[in-house]
Amino acid sequence: TQEQVLIDRQTNLERMQIFAPSDGLVRNLRMTTLGGRVRPGDVVMELLPTSSELIVEAKLKPSDLAFVKPGQAATVKLDAFDYSIYGVLDGAVTYVSPDALSELMAGQEHIFYRVQVKVNSEQMPSTHHKSIEVTPGMTAQVEIRTGQMSVLSYLTKPLIKTVSSAFSER
Incomplete structure (x- = not known):
C-alpha cells in the first residue's frame, strides 16, 4: 500500500x-x-x-599510573609555541583510562594509559597583546603535578636507587 x-x-x-x-x-x-x-x-x-572547552589528551606511562588521579593540577606546553615566550596553560586532569592501551611505534609495542587534561581557556597565552590560536590536532607536552620533591632528593634519587639494588639479588 x-x-x-x-x-x-x-x-x-x-x-x-x-x-x-x-x-x-x-x-x-x-x-x-x-x-x-x-x-x-x-x-x-x-x-x-x-566548543571553547580545550581538552588535551596525553599518554601516561604505566609506572606513573599510581600517582595520577582526576582533579590533579597539570601544566600544558604547546609544541607550536615556545613556552619561554608564550607561557604555559594551566589545567586539571579530568580522566584517566581504566585500562592500559597499546600502540605499535617503530616496530615496538608501547603500553600507556590515556589521560585527558581540561585547560583553563580563559588564560590562553598571548604575546604583544595578540592571543595565539590553538587548533585541534596540535601537539603538546603535559606535566602533571604529582607531589613535591626537594632538589637534593631529585638529584640523589638515581644514586640511592643504584646503591640499594647493587646489594640485592633476584
Whole structure:
C-alpha cells in the first residue's frame, strides 16, 4: 500500500542522517559513496569539537599510573609555541583510562594509559597583546603535578636507587 511505501521511505530518510553530539569540524571523512551503507561500529568520520572547552589528551606511562588521579593540577606546553615566550596553560586532569592501551611505534609495542587534561581557556597565552590560536590536532607536552620533591632528593634519587639494588639479588 502507499502508506507502507511512505513509512519505508521515511525510515530510509531517517537512516541517511548522522547527528553529532556537539558542534565540530569534520576530519578524516571515510565514507564518500552516495548511498553507501554503514555497519554498526564503522567509523564514518572524525569530528573535532569547536566548543571553547580545550581538552588535551596525553599518554601516561604505566609506572606513573599510581600517582595520577582526576582533579590533579597539570601544566600544558604547546609544541607550536615556545613556552619561554608564550607561557604555559594551566589545567586539571579530568580522566584517566581504566585500562592500559597499546600502540605499535617503530616496530615496538608501547603500553600507556590515556589521560585527558581540561585547560583553563580563559588564560590562553598571548604575546604583544595578540592571543595565539590553538587548533585541534596540535601537539603538546603535559606535566602533571604529582607531589613535591626537594632538589637534593631529585638529584640523589638515581644514586640511592643504584646503591640499594647493587646489594640485592633476584
